[in-house]
Every structure is written in structure tokens, then in C-alpha cells.
Amino acid sequence: MRLVLETRSQTPPALALGAPLLAVALTLVSAVLIFAALGQDPWRALQVYFIAPVSDSWGLQEVAVKATPLVLISVGLSLCYRSNNWNIGAEGQFLVGAMAGGWLALATHGAPNGPWLMPAMLAAGAAGGALFALIPAVLRTRFGANEILTSLMLVYVAELLLDWLVRGPWRDPQGFNMPVTVSFEPEAIVPLLLEGGRLNVGTPIALLVVVLAAVLVGRTLKGVEIRLVGEAPRAARFAGFDTNRLTLTVFAISGGLAGLAGVLEAAGTVKMLQPGLSPGYGFTAIIVAFLGRLNPVGCLVAGVFLAITFIGGENAQIMLRMPLDATRVIQGLLLFYVLACDTLLLYRPRLVASTPA
Amino acid sequence: MTLTRRLLLGSAGALAGAALPGSQADAQSRLSVGVVLIGPVGDFGWSHMHDQGRRRMAEVLGDRVAATTVESVAPPDFDRVVTQLVRTGHRLIFTTSFSYFAPTQRIAPQHPGVFFENATGPTMLPNMAIYNARFYEGRYIQGVIAARKSRTKTIGYVATFPVPEVIHAINTVMRGAWSVDPAMKVRVVWVNAWSNPAREADAARALIDQGCDVLCSHTDGPAPLQLANERGIFGFGQASDMTRFAPRAHLTSSVNNWGDYYAERAQAVIAGTWQPKDTWGGLGSGMFRMAPWTNMTPEEVSEAERIRDAIASGRLHPFEGPIVRQDGTAVIPAGQRLDDNQIRAQNYFYQGIDASIPG
Numbered sequence: 001m002r003l004v005l006e007t008r009s010q011t012p013p014a015l016a017l018g019a020p021l022l023a024v025a026l027t028l029v030s031a032v033l034i035f036a037a038l039g040q041d042p043w044r045a046l047q048v049y050f051i052a053p054v055s056d057s058w059g060l061q062e063v064a065v066k067a068t069p070l071v072l073i074s075v076g077l078s079l080c081y082r083s084n085n086w087n088i089g090a091e092g093q094f095l096v097g098a099m100a101g102g103w104l105a106l107a108t109h110g111a112p113n114g115p116w117l118m119p120a121m122l123a124a125g126a127a128g129g130a131l132f133a134l135i136p137a138v139l140r141t142r143f144g145a146n147e148i149l150t151s152l153m154l155v156y157v158a159e160l161l162l163d164w165l166v167r168g169p170w171r172d173p174q175g176f177n178m179p180v181t182v183s184f185e186p187e188a189i190v191p192l193l194l195e196g197g198r199l200n201v202g203t204p205i206a207l208l209v210v211v212l213a214a215v216l217v218g219r220t221l222k223g224v225e226i227r228l229v230g231e232a233p234r235a236a237r238f239a240g241f242d243t244n245r246l247t248l249t250v251f252a253i254s255g256g257l258a259g260l261a262g263v264l265e266a267a268g269t270v271k272m273l274q275p276g277l278s279p280g281y282g283f284t285a286i287i288v289a290f291l292g293r294l295n296p297v298g299c300l301v302a303g304v305f306l307a308i309t310f311i312g313g314e315n316a317q318i319m320l321r322m323p324l325d326a327t328r329v330i331q332g333l334l335l336f337y338v339l340a341c342d343t344l345l346l347y348r349p350r351l352v353a354s355t356p357a
Numbered sequence: 358m359t360l361t362r363r364l365l366l367g368s369a370g371a372l373a374g375a376a377l378p379g380s381q382a383d384a385q386s387r388l389s390v391g392v393v394l395i396g397p398v399g400d401f402g403w404s405h406m407h408d409q410g411r412r413r414m415a416e417v418l419g420d421r422v423a424a425t426t427v428e429s430v431a432p433p434d435f436d437r438v439v440t441q442l443v444r445t446g447h448r449l450i451f452t453t454s455f456s457y458f459a460p461t462q463r464i465a466p467q468h469p470g471v472f473f474e475n476a477t478g479p480t481m482l483p484n485m486a487i488y489n490a491r492f493y494e495g496r497y498i499q500g501v502i503a504a505r506k507s508r509t510k511t512i513g514y515v516a517t518f519p520v521p522e523v524i525h526a527i528n529t530v531m532r533g534a535w536s537v538d539p540a541m542k543v544r545v546v547w548v549n550a551w552s553n554p555a556r557e558a559d560a561a562r563a564l565i566d567q568g569c570d571v572l573c574s575h576t577d578g579p580a581p582l583q584l585a586n587e588r589g590i591f592g593f594g595q596a597s598d599m600t601r602f603a604p605r606a607h608l609t610s611s612v613n614n615w616g617d618y619y620a621e622r623a624q625a626v627i628a629g630t631w632q633p634k635d636t637w638g639g640l641g642s643g644m645f646r647m648a649p650w651t652n653m654t655p656e657e658v659s660e661a662e663r664i665r666d667a668i669a670s671g672r673l674h675p676f677e678g679p680i681v682r683q684d685g686t687a688v689i690p691a692g693q694r695l696d697d698n699q700i701r702a703q704n705y706f707y708q709g710i711d712a713s714i715p716g
Binding site for chain 1: 397434438
């Protein structure tokens with residue numbers, strides 16, 4: 001007897017819904033086993049890990065703050081990936097957006113500045129990210145350079161540029177030589193939505209972006225173009241779609257969204273520029289995009305879910321005194337099960353009697 | 358090995374967890390202490406020793422404290438972690454990195470009922486104390502030993518960020534080295550991280566390729582020392598006794614001991630006598646010590662011990678004048694010594710150091 005995977009001609013609709021639920025169920029079972037092996041009460045641990053982060057207003061706000069950059073970036077990436085454009089460099093576009101918006105904050109620092117500053121910073125961040133993303137797009141359309149490599153390598157360029165700026169020209173003179181800029185002025189900080197929390201206007205912006213992207217993909221000709229170019233490039237060419245222009249468009253959109261996420265994070269959460277500005281949001285968003293099935297609403301759900309596991313991991317450290325590594329294992333298992341269960345969508349597992357070779 | 362450690366940690370956590378629900382009345386009177394770490398507990402250096410300090414505090418105070426460690430907290434996540442610690446009843450929070458100094462200063466006023474302690478910031482608040490050890494004393498001894506051991510007359514220094522703490526450490530290594538041989542030189546590589554084993558090893562490799570044959574490191578883990586071992590040169594351990602990572606290369610380590618301080622401060626909170634204060638303990642105070650001398654001749658050991666004792670007793674001071682900046686301007690003449698504020702504000706290399714401060 002051996003196990004073979006047969007390609008499905010069609011995915012049953014029940015399975016499309018069932019596969020992610022199965023993945024969550026398997027994660028929960030594994031988590032219970034891990035908690036039990038570590039000597040924790042599994043129910044209390046599950047509660048701390050998955051429920052506590054969303055059980056009060058403060059927790060919900062923190063989940064939203066953590067999910068916002070992931071959702072913004074992954075929605076842009078999903079447009080790229082759907083149309084077969086492999087932008088791996090969102091992390092760099094995020095940082096360039098933060099630098100472009102942060103530059104305005106620093107240039108006006110200490111000088112009287114008005115209500116125009118925040119919108120200008122957001123626009124500069126989006127523009128910076130979009131322009132930076134256009135570099136690999138142009139290299140691909142003009143010279144046929146592989147965008148996976150160029151976009152990835154530009155991440156290091158952006159990281160080093162930020163590193164240089166905060167250690168050189170933009171360094172806080174009162175910062176004891178630490179590589180940080182001054183803290184932004186109140187006008188250059190993203191306004192809060194609620195008193196006393198950290199939720200800022202970045203979150204409604206991200207929700208708006210999800211809606212716009214869902215409309216773009218589902219209801220417009222551009223959406224048809226994006227899907228067709230990804231699924232049947234030859235047919236798309238016959239239909240008269242310009243694939244090069246589409247590459248430029250989706251790279252600009254995803255870079256712009258990553259840049260917007262970057263300036264929102266710099267001016268909203270961190271309130272300054274520093275080298276460790278992003279704990280890998282640009283790369284985590286790739287996982288979010290695929291967990292969300294390259295669908296804008298899916299990205300929203302996946303981003304929120306991943307944010308919960310991040311904060312749940314911290315809670316487990318604080319409330320259960322579990323080691324960080326154990327919490328990361330659970331996060332890794334979740335991703336593993338989701339991808340494994342996705343296999344069921346495309347393939348049917350079947351046991352067959354082994355035949356002599 | 359790692360697995361064993363995880364299991365141990367896990368079972369320690371299990372014990373703590375099991376003890377929690379036992380007696381509610383005790384839980385009321387028990388002080389919850391939070392320790393926020395910049396790196397993983399398993400760095401075997403800086404963060405590891407702060408976690409050891411937490412354990413020591415728990416040993417000393419028994420069930421009067423319950424301590425929580427949060428590992429690898431990136432500065433953008435700092436506010437959330439600290440707020441969650443406060444919300445879960447922690448009343449004394451140690452934030453154990455210079456990178457947390459500004460964030461701690463920002464968040465402490467929002468929680469006036471909570472006591473914060475930052476290692477190794479420069480200024481205090483009504484509910485924020487600062488603590489540090491005079492690691493430069495150990496650096497002076499490292500410089501002396503390095504000058505005895507080096508054939509190429511060049512010390513390699515794996516540096517973190519160009520903050521005054523690191524700059525004055527490099528200055529004192531060279532002071533120690535010049536006290537033996539004025540021809541000694543230093544090469545510096547800035548890795549811009551407290552803990553990043555891959556970059557630390559790259560930096561060490563570059564320094565060795567440039568002819569350094571004794572390595573000092575300021576990063577949290579043993580990676581540079583391990584590379585020194587591999588390449589057949591000498592090096593020093595940082596924060597914990599790192600002999601076992603580099604049996605052939607290890608000369609000595611400065612071994613941090615935060616536990617007694619943590620116990621004292623937690624006791625002060627329990628007794629209601631906590632005050633913000635600036636603690637800067639040296640070799641004499643026991644806040645750190647020099648680990649076993651290895652791969653050294655008996656003469657080298659006795660010289661190192663003699664200098665260690667002279668520094669601990671205050672007979673030898675690593676910041677005696679004359680001190681001249683790299684650019685030639687005098688800081689203090691002979692016969693004077695830098696005071697603590699001047700030591701902390703050192704933002705310049707001494708004349709004779711052939712390295713530059715980036716930025």
C-alpha cells in the first residue's frame with residue numbers, strides 16, 4: 001500500500017471552506033499537546049494564546065495595530081502575485097516609504113507646521129514605496145531581469161540606506177550616538193482613533209484599501225486583466241492586454257501600499273526612524289498574502305489571524321511564562337498545516353496497492 | 358543540547374505555573390517582576406545573564422516574588438510588551454538594554470505606580486532607576502592581557518553601536534594595552550546590533566583577515582570568540598564565562614552578576630523603600646567579575662590578578678590623565694581623572710586609536 005496524490009479536476013466547494021478549518025483544528029490539537037508537554041493547563045494556555053488578545057478593547061486595538069501593516073502590504077502583494085509578478089521586496093518598499101514620509105517629518109522638525117503635514121507624509125510614503133517598486137518592474141519590462149532577485153536585493157539597499165541615514169545625516173544629536181532620529185513632533189504623528197490606546201487612522205485606511213482592492217479585482221476590467229495575465233498569459237496577449245504595463249501598474253500599487261504601511265508604522269507606532277523599524281513585515285506579508293489565498297478580504301482575515309498569534313505568543317510568555325521558542329513553534333505549525341491542507345484542494349490523496357516495480 | 362535546555366525551561370515554567378493558582382492570598386502579597394530582554398535567553402551572553410539574575414532574585418526572595426521574562430523584544434514591540442506586563446500586575450520592570458532607554462523614559466510616566474529600571478541608560482525619572490556595571494574596568498585588564506598575547510600588535514574589536522559605553526570600552530582596552538606596549542593598535546568593526554551571531558562572526562572574520570590576533574567583543578553572544586577559536590587566535594568572553602565555547606582561544610571573560618542587585622531592588626519595592634537611583638557597580642561591588650584565566654602563563658595570570666585587585670581597590674584608575682582626543686585636543690591634564698559624568702559622555706576616541714566613529 002502506498003499513498004498517492006491525484007490531481008483534482010475540480011475542487012469541491014465544501015473542501016475550500018473545510019481545508020483552512022482543518023488546518024486550524026490540527027493547530028489547536030498540536031498546541032494542546034505542546035502545552036500539555038510543557039506542563040501547562042492546555043485550556044488556560046489556549047485561552048491565553050488565542051482568546052486573550054481579542055478579549056478586551058486594549059487587546060483588540062493592539063491586534064489591529066499589528067495587523068494593519070501586514071494587511072496593507074499583503075493586499076498589494078496579492079495583486080502582484082495574481083498577475084504573475086513576483087515582488088519579494090515589500091520589506092524594502094516599506095522602509096523607503098518610511099524614509100520618504102519620515103524625511104518630511106524631520107525636515108519640518110522644530111518649525112511650525114500645519115495640518116497639511118500628515119497627509120503629505122502619507123502621500124510621500126506611498127510615492128516613495130511605489131517609485132522604489134518600479135525599479136524591479138522597469139528592469140523586468142525593459143531588460144527581462146528576474147524581478148524576484150532584483151526586488152529582493154533592493155531590500156538590502158533600502159535597509160542600508162536607512163542605516164546610513166539614521167547613523168549619519170538624520171541622527172538625533174541628543175541620542176547618545178544611537179542610530180535613531182529625533183522623536184517626531186506631534187503634528188507628524190499619525191492621529192489616534194481612541195484616547196488612551198495605540199489605534200490610529202492607519203487601520204481604517206487599511207480597511208478602505210481592502211474594500212477598494214476587492215472591488216478592483218472582482219468588479220473591474222483591470223481585475224479581469226490581472227487574473228487573466230496570471231492564469232493564461234497567452235490568452236491575455238490575444239485579448240490585447242499589455243503585460244508590461246500591467247507589471248508596472250501592480251508593482252507601483254504594491255510598492256505604494258508597502259510604502260504607506262511604512263510611513264504609518266514610522267509615524268504611528270514607532271514615532272521615529274531607526275534600523276529595526278520593521279520586524280520583517282514585508283516578508284511576513286508574503287505569508288499573509290498566500291494564507292489569504294491572494295484575495296484582498298482573505299488577506300485581511302489572515303493578517304488579523306497572524307497578528308493574534310504574534311500577540312498570543314507574547315501573552316504566553318508574560319502570563320504563562322512559556323519560552324519564546326515554544327510560542328514560535330505553534331506559529332510555525334499553523335503555517336505548515338495551512339499549506340499542507342491546501343494540498344487537498346488541488347490533489348486527492350488515495351491509497352493504492354503497491355505494484356511490483 | 359538545545360532541546361534539553363528547552364525542556365528544562367519548560368519544566369521550570371511548569372513549576373512556576375503550578376505554583377501560581379495554589380494560594381490566592383500569597384499571590385496578592387507576591388511582587389510580580391518583569392524582565393524585558395533585547396535578545397534570546399539562549400544567547401549565552403548579555404540576555405542570558407539577565408535571566409540568570411532573575412533566577413538569582415527568585416532564589417533569594419523565594420515566594421515573595423514571581424518573575425516573568427520576555428525574550429527578543431524589538432524596540433517597536435516594546436510599548437505593547439511593557440503595557441501588557443503592567444496590565445498583568447507587574448510592579449517592577451527591568452528593561453535590560455540601552456536600546457530601551459528612550460522607550461522606557463517615554464512609557465514610565467504613563468504608569469506612575471510601576472517602578473522601572475533601565476540598564477544602561479544615562480538619566481532617571483521619579484519611577485525609573487538606572488543601573489550598569491563598570492565594565493571598562495574589565496576592558497582595561499583585557500587590554501593588558503591582549504598586549505601580552507598579541508604577536509601582530511593588533512587587537513580586533515567587534516563593536517555594537519557607537520554609543521559612549523562602547524566608545525569608552527574601546528578607549529580603556531587601548532589604555533590597558535598601551536600600559537604594556539605603546540605600539541599596540543586596535544581595529545574596530547561596527548556590527549550595529551547587540552545580538553546577531555552571523556554578523557558578529559563576519560566582523561570577527563574581517564578583523565582576523567586584517568591581522569588582528571586577539572579579539573575583544575561587545576556583542577551579546579559567543580560567536581566572535583568561537584571564530585577566534587576556529588582560526589587559532591585568542592579572544593575574550595563577554596557577559597558570561599565563555600570558556601566552553603572556545604577552549605583554546607578563551608583568555609578570560611567578564612561575568613555579569615545582576616541577581617543580587619535585582620533581589621535588592623525587588624526587596625525595596627516590597628518594603629516600600631524603592632527610590633530612583635543611579636547604580637554603577639565595579640569589580641569591587643561584585644556586579645561583575647573576571648572569569649577563570651585560561652590559556653595564560655602563570656606570570657600573565659599574576660599580572661592580570663594584580664591589576665584586577667588594584668582596580669577593585671581603587672589604587673588603579675583606568676581614566677587617569679593625561680587624556681588627549683584623537684584630534685589632538687586635551688581633555689584633562691596629568692594628575693586629574695575623569696569623573697563619572699565625563700566617563701559617560703565620552704564621545705571621542707583617544708589619540709593613538711586608528712579607528713573612526715561612524716556617522
